[in-house]
Amino acid sequence: xxxxxxxLSADFGNLQRDVEAICAAGCDLVHVDVMDGHFVPNLTIGPxxxxxxxxxxxxxxDIHLMVENNTFFVxxxxxxxxxxxxxxxxxxxxxHRLIQKIRSYGIKPAIVLNPHTPPESIEFLLKDLDxxxxxxxxxxxxxxxxxxxxxxxxARLNEMRNxxxxxxxxxxxxxxxxxxxxxxKDAGVDIVVAGSYxxxxxxxxxxxxxxxx
Numbered sequence: 001x002x003x004x005x006x007x008l009s010a011d012f013g014n015l016q017r018d019v020e021a022i023c024a025a026g027c028d029l030v031h032v033d034v035m036d037g038h039f040v041p042n043l044t045i046g047p048x049x050x051x052x053x054x055x056x057x058x059x060x061x062d063i064h065l066m067v068e069n070n071t072f073f074v075x076x077x078x079x080x081x082x083x084x085x086x087x088x089x090x091x092x093x094x095x096h097r098l099i100q101k102i103r104s105y106g107i108k109p110a111i112v113l114n115p116h117t118p119p120e121s122i123e124f125l126l127k128d129l130d131x132x133x134x135x136x137x138x139x140x141x142x143x144x145x146x147x148x149x150x151x152x153x154x155a156r157l158n159e160m161r162n163x164x165x166x167x168x169x170x171x172x173x174x175x176x177x178x179x180x181x182x183x184x185k186d187a188g189v190d191i192v193v194a195g196s197y198x199x200x201x202x203x204x205x206x207x208x209x210x211x212x213x
Contacts, residue, residue, distance in 0.1 A: 001184075001188070001190070001192060001212055002190055002191040003189070003208050004062045004194070005120040005193075005194055005198040006194065007145070008033045008195050009196050010022075010201075015052065016052070020057075021055055026205060026208050027059055027133050028213075030061050032064065033045075034066065034067060035063065035067070039091055042141055044175065046076075051080060053117075063082045063086070064173070065085065065112075067087075068091060070087045071211075078107060082184055083107070085102050085110065086109075088113075088139070089111050089121060109128070109131075109134055111136075112133040113133070115135050115138060119153060123160060126160060126164045126165050129168050131169040131171055132171070134172050136150040145175050151180075151183050152187075154172060157188070160191075167192040170188055171189070174193070176211070181210070188191065194211060196209075
């Protein structure tokens with residue numbers, strides 16, 4: 001299991017310290033939640049802060065867009081060369097075109113599904129993706145409870161990707177902890193985003209290690 005701590009739960013007064021600490025503790029990706037206050041009722045960080053995160057991170061960035069104007073934000077963050085940029089299928093009218101645009105920058109394209117959105121909605125896009133991110137909470141805020149139905153959803157997506165695009169990874173974001181990590185693993189999940197669980201733990205390393213199943 002690959003671990004992508006969400007910096008949304010970090011101490012923003014000591015952001016460099018926390019980003020360097022999770023990288024040193026063995027995370028695989030640094031998950032960055034970008035919210036515009038329109039697609040979700042919260043406003044987070046822009047390119048200046050993400051650039052600062054990129055400068056001190058020794059692990060690749062995993063940028064999760066929760067925004068209305070996806071193309072604008074892709075162009076904004078592409079120069080930082082993250083590993084992944086993911087966008088919500090619920091908001092994008094031309095997902096295939098945006099996937100191609102992200103890939104043209106040398107970045108791996110990913111699509112995000114809200115808790116109510118079925119995996120079948122991206123069946124005809126799956127072959128062009130490097131990752132699908134399943135939300136296991138409602139997007140917009142950290143610290144929410146895990147929505148159990150994502151386990152079944154991940155298992156369905158796992159069957160689909162094994163037939164269509166076995167190299168596509170499955171990521172889950174929201175309420176992840178040592179209590180549900182084995183269920184996620186068994187369902188075929190490859191990457192987990194963990195915010196509160198990692199950053200509120202007494203030891204970043206212990207928290208990350210407990211998820212590496």
